[in-house]
Amino acid sequence: MPKLIVDGKEIEVPPEYTILQACEAAGAEIPRFCYHERLSIAGNCRMCLVEVQGGPPKPVASCAMGVRDLRPGPNGEPPVVFTKSPMVKKAREGVMEFLLVNHPLDCPICDQGGECDLQDQAMAYGVDSSRFHENKRAVEDKYIGPLVRTSMNRCIHCTRCVRFTNEVAGVGDLGAIGRGEDMEITTYLEHAMGSELQGNVIDLCPVGALTSKPYAFKARPWELIKTESVDVMDAAGSAIRIDTRGREVMRILPVVNEDVNEEWISDKTRFIWDGLKTQRLDRPYVREDGRLRPASWSEAFALIAEKVKATQPSRIGAIAGDLNAVEEIFALRQLMQALGSPNLDCRQDGTQLNPAFGRGSYLFNATIAGVEDADAVLLIGSNPRREAPVLNARIRKRWLAGNLPVAYVGEAMDLTYRAEQLGAGAQTLVDLANGAHGFVEVLRQAQRPLIIIGQGALARADGAAVLAAATRLAVDVGAVGDDWNGLSILHTAAARVGALDVGFFPAGGGLTAQQMAAAGALDVVYLLGADEIEIAPGAFVIYQGSHGDSGAHRADVILPGAAYPEKSGTYLNTEGRVQVADRASFPPGDAREDWAIIRALSDVLGHRLGYDNLGALREALVTEVPHMADRNQIAAGALELPAIAAAIAQMGPAPFASPIVDFYLTNPIARASAVMAECSALARGAVAQAAE
Amino acid sequence: MSVRRLAPPEVQPAEFVFTPENAAWASQQIAKYPEGRQASAVIPLLWRAQAQAGGWLPQRAIEHVAGILGMNYIRVLEIATFYTMFALEPVGRFFVQLCGTTHCMVCGAHDLREALRGFVGPERTVSADGNFSWLEVECLGACCNAPMVQINDDYYEDLTPEILINLLKDLAAGRPVKPGPQQGRHAAEPAGGKLTSLTDPSLYDGSVVGAWRARFAQKD
Numbered sequence: 001m002p003k004l005i006v007d008g009k010e011i012e013v014p015p016e017y018t019i020l021q022a023c024e025a026a027g028a029e030i031p032r033f034c035y036h037e038r039l040s041i042a043g044n045c046r047m048c049l050v051e052v053q054g055g056p057p058k059p060v061a062s063c064a065m066g067v068r069d070l071r072p073g074p075n076g077e078p079p080v081v082f083t084k085s086p087m088v089k090k091a092r093e094g095v096m097e098f099l100l101v102n103h104p105l106d107c108p109i110c111d112q113g114g115e116c117d118l119q120d121q122a123m124a125y126g127v128d129s130s131r132f133h134e135n136k137r138a139v140e141d142k143y144i145g146p147l148v149r150t151s152m153n154r155c156i157h158c159t160r161c162v163r164f165t166n167e168v169a170g171v172g173d174l175g176a177i178g179r180g181e182d183m184e185i186t187t188y189l190e191h192a193m194g195s196e197l198q199g200n201v202i203d204l205c206p207v208g209a210l211t212s213k214p215y216a217f218k219a220r221p222w223e224l225i226k227t228e229s230v231d232v233m234d235a236a237g238s239a240i241r242i243d244t245r246g247r248e249v250m251r252i253l254p255v256v257n258e259d260v261n262e263e264w265i266s267d268k269t270r271f272i273w274d275g276l277k278t279q280r281l282d283r284p285y286v287r288e289d290g291r292l293r294p295a296s297w298s299e300a301f302a303l304i305a306e307k308v309k310a311t312q313p314s315r316i317g318a319i320a321g322d323l324n325a326v327e328e329i330f331a332l333r334q335l336m337q338a339l340g341s342p343n344l345d346c347r348q349d350g351t352q353l354n355p356a357f358g359r360g361s362y363l364f365n366a367t368i369a370g371v372e373d374a375d376a377v378l379l380i381g382s383n384p385r386r387e388a389p390v391l392n393a394r395i396r397k398r399w400l401a402g403n404l405p406v407a408y409v410g411e412a413m414d415l416t417y418r419a420e421q422l423g424a425g426a427q428t429l430v431d432l433a434n435g436a437h438g439f440v441e442v443l444r445q446a447q448r449p450l451i452i453i454g455q456g457a458l459a460r461a462d463g464a465a466v467l468a469a470a471t472r473l474a475v476d477v478g479a480v481g482d483d484w485n486g487l488s489i490l491h492t493a494a495a496r497v498g499a500l501d502v503g504f505f506p507a508g509g510g511l512t513a514q515q516m517a518a519a520g521a522l523d524v525v526y527l528l529g530a531d532e533i534e535i536a537p538g539a540f541v542i543y544q545g546s547h548g549d550s551g552a553h554r555a556d557v558i559l560p561g562a563a564y565p566e567k568s569g570t571y572l573n574t575e576g577r578v579q580v581a582d583r584a585s586f587p588p589g590d591a592r593e594d595w596a597i598i599r600a601l602s603d604v605l606g607h608r609l610g611y612d613n614l615g616a617l618r619e620a621l622v623t624e625v626p627h628m629a630d631r632n633q634i635a636a637g638a639l640e641l642p643a644i645a646a647a648i649a650q651m652g653p654a655p656f657a658s659p660i661v662d663f664y665l666t667n668p669i670a671r672a673s674a675v676m677a678e679c680s681a682l683a684r685g686a687v688a689q690a691a692e
Numbered sequence: 693m694s695v696r697r698l699a700p701p702e703v704q705p706a707e708f709v710f711t712p713e714n715a716a717w718a719s720q721q722i723a724k725y726p727e728g729r730q731a732s733a734v735i736p737l738l739w740r741a742q743a744q745a746g747g748w749l750p751q752r753a754i755e756h757v758a759g760i761l762g763m764n765y766i767r768v769l770e771i772a773t774f775y776t777m778f779a780l781e782p783v784g785r786f787f788v789q790l791c792g793t794t795h796c797m798v799c800g801a802h803d804l805r806e807a808l809r810g811f812v813g814p815e816r817t818v819s820a821d822g823n824f825s826w827l828e829v830e831c832l833g834a835c836c837n838a839p840m841v842q843i844n845d846d847y848y849e850d851l852t853p854e855i856l857i858n859l860l861k862d863l864a865a866g867r868p869v870k871p872g873p874q875q876g877r878h879a880a881e882p883a884g885g886k887l888t889s890l891t892d893p894s895l896y897d898g899s900v901v902g903a904w905r906a907r908f909a910q911k912d
Binding site for chain 1 (some may be wrong): 698
C-alpha cells in the first residue's frame with residue numbers, strides 16, 4: 001500500500017485511493033463541491049486543491065488524482081501533501097472568488113441558507129471581498145418537475161445532479177447544455193424528470209439551485225427539530241430524518257444507512273409529508289343512520305363493546321394494515337386472542353406467504369447490501385423500481401459494476417438497467433424450475449445467484465405454488481446455502497414482516513383476510529389501518545387509523561390513530577431488520593398512539609392487556625419474540641423446504657403483474673397528499689404519451 | 693459565446709428523417725465503433741443531419757439522431773449546444789462566418805462586419821431572399837490571410853469590404869467563385885510577391901554562425 005505524508009502525518013492508504021480520500025483518512029478536511037463519494041469523479045469545481053511534492057508543480061485537484069500517481073522523493077521518501085500551506089490557502093481563496101463571481105448574494109431569500117455548502121465553505125475558505133465589478137450572469141430558471149424547484153442563477157456547475165440522474169437514478173434526464181459561463185443544467189426542453197429518486201438531487205446540490213418545491217419558503221433549518229426515524233412507504237425501511245417545527249412535519253430527509261438506503265430515498269418517502277396534514281381523523285366517529293357523526297372516545301368504545309359482547313368470538317376478525325408498527329399489531333393480536341378469535345391476518349393483499357414455511361420464506365434473505373455481492377439476478381413477479389426504489393438503485397449499482405445478468409418473469413418493464421424478460425407468467429417459472437430454460441444455466445454458473453420474488457407473484461390464489469416452484473429453482477441452482485441465501489422476498493408493505501413475526505396470522509383454523517372480507521363471513525371486523533381491502537356489506541367495521549381513506553369510509557366506528565411520524569414504533573423491513581422509529585410529532589386532535597387505543601379498548605372489553613406504557617409493551621413483545629430486541633440486526637430465518645415443496649400445484653396462466661400500479665398512490669397518506677397526486681397525474685400522462 | 697437555444701417552434705420543421713443515402717452513410721459511420729459505443733458517432737451524424745436540413749439543426753433532427761444511436765435526447769442536445777459548428781437556427785443558403793478575433797480584427801474585420809450588416813442585415817438573421825445570413829465567430833485559424841470569412845464549407849481570405857460584397861453578389865447570382873486568398877497571392881505566401889523577408893546575404897554565407905554564442909560570452 002502506498003505511503004504518503006499529509007500535513008506531516010505519515011499514513012498508508014489503499015492504492016486505489018484518491019489524494020482527497022487519503023487526506024480524509026489522515027484527518028485533514030478538504031473542501032469540495034463537485035466530488036461526492038457515491039458519484040463518478042468530475043473534478044470541475046477545483047475547490048479541493050492541495051499542494052503536492054512529488055506531483056505536478058501546481059495545486060492539484062485532490063479528488064481527481066490517485067495516490068498511485070504521486071512520485072516518491074529522490075531518496076525514496078513518500079510523497080508529501082500539504083492541505084494548509086499558503087499555496088493551498090491562496091488557491092482556495094481564488095477558486096472561491098471565482099465561484100462567487102456569478103453566484104448571487106441572495107442567501108437571505110435562499111432556501112439553502114443555513115445548510116449551504118457554498119455558504120459554509122465561503123465562510124471557512126473564502127475572502128471577505130470580491131474584485132469583480134461587472135454584471136453577474138443571469139440564467140433562466142428551468143421547469144424540471146413538480147418536486148424540484150430551480151433557481152439557476154445560483155448554479156455553480158458542479159454537475160452532481162447530472163451525474164446522479166445518469167448513474168444512480170439511471171434515467172439520463174438532466175443534462176448540461178451550452179458551455180463555459182453559459183452552461184445550463186436542464187432537462188430536454190424542460191420536460192419533468194422521470195425518476196422516482198429525483199428528490200435526491202435537492203440534497204446533492206451544494207448550493208440553492210435545486211431546492212424542494214413543496215418545502216419552498218416554509219422554514220429555516222435552524223428552526224427545525226430533527227428526529228431520526230424509519231420510512232414506511234415501502235418495505236425497504238429507509239433511514240429518514242423527520243424535521244418538525246412545533247407539531248408540524250416540515251420535511252423528510254434521508255439519513256445514511258449503508259445497509260439499506262445508502263443515502264438515497266424515494267420521492268414518495270421524501271414528499272409524503274403534506275399528506276400528513278390532510279384527510280386526518282382527529283376524533284372518533286360512529287355511524288348513525290348511515291352517516292358518520294363525531295363522537296367521544298367513551299361513546300365509540302361503548303358501541304364497540306356492545307357489538308363485540310353480542311358476537312361469537314369466531315365471528316370477530318382483525319386485519320392489520322401496511323403501515324403499522326409492530327407494537328400495535330402485537331397488542332391487537334393479544335386482544336383478539338383474549339377475545340378468543342382465531343381470525344387474524346396482516347396479508348390484506350392476499351399474499352400466500354405463511355410462517356409455517358419458516359421465517360426465511362418471507363424475508364429478503366440476501367439482504368439489501370448483499371445485492372452488491374450477487375452475480376446473477378432473477379426477478380419473479382416484482383418491479384423493484386416501483387416497489388422499493390432504493391433497492392432498485394442498489395441493483396443498478398451492482399449492474400453498473402459489470403457482469404451482472406438480470407432477467408425477470410413478469411410484465412415488460414423498464415428497470416433503468418438492462419434486464420431480459422424471460423416470460424410473463426407461471427409457465428416460464430415452471431420451465432425454470434424444471435431446468436428447461438436457458439437462464440437456469442446462468443444461475444447455476446453464478447456463485448451467488450439472487451432470486452427476488454415479489455408480491456406480484458405471491459399475492460395470487462396460486463402464490464404458494466409460485467413460492468414452491470421458485471424455491472425449487474433456488475435450491476436447484478445453489479442459491480440457498482450456508483454462506484449465501486439468495487432466495488429473497490420483496491415485500492411492498494412496511495408492516496408485513498413485523499406482523500408475520502408477531503403471529504398476526506390465521507393460525508388454528510382462522511380466516512384469511514380475503515375470507516374475512518367476504519360477505520357474511522364475520523359480524524365484526526377490526527381494521528387496523530387496513531385500507532387496501534374492501535369489506536363486503538354486512539359486517540360491523542371498526543377502523544383504527546390515521547387517514548380518512550377507504551377503510552374509514554366503510555367503517556361503522558372510527559378510532560383516530562397516529563401516522564408513522566407521530567408514534568414511536570418498531571418496524572421490520574423486508575430483510576427482517578429490526579428498526580425503531582422515534583416519535584417526531586404528535587397525533588392531531590383527539591387522535592392517540594395506536595397501541596394506547598388498543599390498550600384502552602381492551603379495558604372496556606374486559607380483557608385488560610398487561611402493560612400501561614410503551615416500555616412494558618416492548619418488554620412483553622421481546623419476551624415473546626426475542627429478536628425484536630436486536631435493533632438494526634437481522635435474525636436469520638429458517639426455511640422449511642419440505643413444507644414449501646408440499647404446496648406445489650398447478651398455477652394459473654395470468655401474467656405476474658406488480659401489485660403497485662401507481663407508485664405515488666400506494667397508501668392512505670400518499671392518497672391524501674396533493675404533491676403525490678400531481679406526480680401521479682404527471683406519471684400517468686407520461687405513460688399515455690409513451691403509448692401513443 | 694452566448695446562450696444557445698433551439699429555434700422557436702414556428703420555424704421548426706414538423707419532421708426530420710435521414711434520406712436513404714444519408715441513412716446508409718450513417719450506418720457506415722456507426723459501424724466504425726465497437727458494440728455498445730455507437731454513441732461515438734453522434735457528431736458525424738449531427739453534421740450530416742445539419743447538411744441535410746439546410747445548414748442548421750432542427751429539433752426533430754436532434755431527436756432523430758438520438759433515436760438512431762439510442763441516446764437520451766438531452767445527451768444529444770448537450771452536444772448540439774456545446775459545439776458552435778452546429779447552427780440551431782435557420783441560416784441562409786450562404787452562411788457567412790466572419791472571423792473577428794485578433795488578427796482579423798487588426799486587419800479590418802470591423803469593416804467587413806459593417807459591410808455585411810449593410811448588405812445582408814443584422815447578425816443572425818436570414819436575408820429576405822433567403823440567400824445569406826452571417827455570424828461573427830472566434831478564430832478560424834487563417835490568421836496569415838486576415839481578414840477572412842468562411843462561407844459554407846470554404847474560406848475566403850485577404851478580404852476588403854468591396855471584395856466581400858462582390859463575392860456575395862457572385863454567389864447569389866450563381867457565378868463561379870474561387871475560394872482562398874482573394875488578392876492574388878498563393879495560399880499563405882507573403883503578401884506582395886516576395887517569397888521571403890530574409891534577404892540579408894550574411895544569413896546565407898555562414899558569417900553569423902556562432903554569433904549569438906559569441907555575444908552571449910561577451911556579456912559575461
